Amino acid sequence: xxxxxxxxxxxxxxxxxxxxxxxxxKLHLPGPDFVDxxxxxxxxxxxxxxxxxxxxxHGRLGGTxxxxxxxxxxGVEHSAGASFAVNPDYFDPRNIVKLAIEGGCNAVAxxxxxxxxxxxxxxxxxxxxxxxxxxxxxSYPNTFDxxxxxxxxxxxxxxxxxxGATIYFGSxxxxxxxxxTSKAFQRAHELGMATVLWCYLRNDAxxxxxxxxxxxxxxxxxxxxxxxxxxxxxxxxxxPVNNGGYQALQxxxxxxxxxx
Numbered sequence: 001x002x003x004x005x006x007x008x009x010x011x012x013x014x015x016x017x018x019x020x021x022x023x024x025x026k027l028h029l030p031g032p033d034f035v036d037x038x039x040x041x042x043x044x045x046x047x048x049x050x051x052x053x054x055x056x057x058h059g060r061l062g063g064t065x066x067x068x069x070x071x072x073x074x075g076v077e078h079s080a081g082a083s084f085a086v087n088p089d090y091f092d093p094r095n096i097v098k099l100a101i102e103g104g105c106n107a108v109a110x111x112x113x114x115x116x117x118x119x120x121x122x123x124x125x126x127x128x129x130x131x132x133x134x135x136x137x138x139s140y141p142n143t144f145d146x147x148x149x150x151x152x153x154x155x156x157x158x159x160x161x162x163x164g165a166t167i168y169f170g171s172x173x174x175x176x177x178x179x180x181t182s183k184a185f186q187r188a189h190e191l192g193m194a195t196v197l198w199c200y201l202r203n204d205a206x207x208x209x210x211x212x213x214x215x216x217x218x219x220x221x222x223x224x225x226x227x228x229x230x231x232x233x234x235x236x237x238x239x240p241v242n243n244g245g246y247q248a249l250q251x252x253x254x255x256x257x258x259x260x
Contacts, residue, residue: 003015029065030064030065030066031064031065032063032064032065033065034056034065035049035052035053035056039052039233044189044231044233045189045190045192047191047192048189048192048193048194048233050192051127051161051162051192051193051194052194052233054127054161055067055106055107055127055161055162055194055234056106058105058106058107058126058127059104059105059106059107059126060103060104060105061104061106062106067106067107067234068103068104068105068106069105069106069107069108069109069129069196070096070099070100070103070105070107070108070109071109071110071129071131072090072096072108072109072110072114073110073111073131073134074093074096074110074111074113074114076111076134076135076136076137076149077134077135077136077137078137079137093110093113093114093115093117093118094118094121094122096108096110096114097115097118097122097126100126101122101125101126105126106127107126107127107128107129107161107162108126108127108128108129109129109130109131109164109196110129110130110131111130111131111134111149111150112130112131112132112149112150112154112155115128115130115158115160116154116158119158119159123158123159123160124159127160127161127162128155128158128159128160128161128162129160129161129162129163129164129196130150130154130155130158130160130162130163130164131150131163131164131165131166132148132149132150132151132152132155132163132164132165132184133146133147133148133149133150133165133166133177133180133181134146134147134149134166135147135166136149144168144171144202145168145171145173145177146165146166146167146168146173146177148180148184152184152187152188152191152193153187153191155188155193156188156191156192156193160193161193161194162188162193162194162195162196162233162234163184163185163188163193163194163195163196164195164196164197164198164236165177165180165181165184165185165195165196165197165198166197166198166200167181167197167198167199167200167223167226167227168200168201168202168203169199169200169201169202169222169223169226170201170202170203170205170206170214170219170223171202171203172203178226178230181197181230182230185197185230185231185232186231189231194233194234195231195232195233195234196232196233196234196235196236197227197230197232197234197235197236198236198237199220199223199224199226199227199232199235199236199237200214200223200237200238201214201215201219201220201223202214205249206219206245206249208248208249210248211242211248212242213242213244213245213248213249215238215239215240215241215242216240216241216242216243216244216245216248217240217242217243218243218244218245218246218255218259218260219245219246220237220238220240221240222253223237224237243260244260246259247260
């Protein structure tokens with residue numbers, strides 16, 4: 001594969017760039033020893049390490065330190081019609097799991113109802129990740145809040161390897177969401193399951209006339225930090241597309257000019 005040809009005019013910048021603000025040696029990069037190198041030195045129970053290794057070891061990316069997880073909410077945050085009307089076969093939860101298996105994914109993530117309905121057939125064939133909370137979007141007018149649909153014990157009993165949750169950092173409800181998810185992740189670790197956190201920023205105040213700073217590097221980075229503070233083992237974020245959220249919003253949070 002000719003990487004330079006694929007990157008075209010960006011090849012020189014991407015391949016030859018040397019960061020002058022943060023040493024490469026301080027990065028914790030993916031690798032086949034990722035669980036041993038990163039998670040094993042923490043206070044996580046041995047069974048959690050086993051669950052993480054099961055995730056990192058499964059599928060076509062198994063043993064690389066990278067993860068490819070198929071997430072399908074099956075009609076909770078996006079109505080089932082909106083999600084599957086163009087391909088009705090995926091109203092059937094079995095086809096979601098089969099797609100993840102055939103795609104060589106490390107795991108499949110979905111709701112308690114979806115994964116529970118097929119757990120006896122597939123939980124031993126691909127790691128299950130049960131998403132515990134959702135934004136239900138059926139109240140009128142729509143409200144944007146992550147509420148718990150499932151309990152950790154339900155995921156454990158179906159044989160799930162991991163549980164996941166979303167926190168809308170910056171939202172009026174984020175304080176409650178942090179507390180709920182912290183307790184859920186504590187219980188998941190007690191039962192030996194890994195934890196995955198979707199770290200998203202959600203507040204109209206992050207938007208200005210020029211940019212949406214809900215996807216700025218400094219603010220999403222802080223959301224990620226808050227996520228690992230409650231011992232999320234894996235963080236899912238939206239890749240930042242700008243920077244300077246603290247500066248643009250003014251009188252908001254605390255940071256340092258050295259960040260930039």
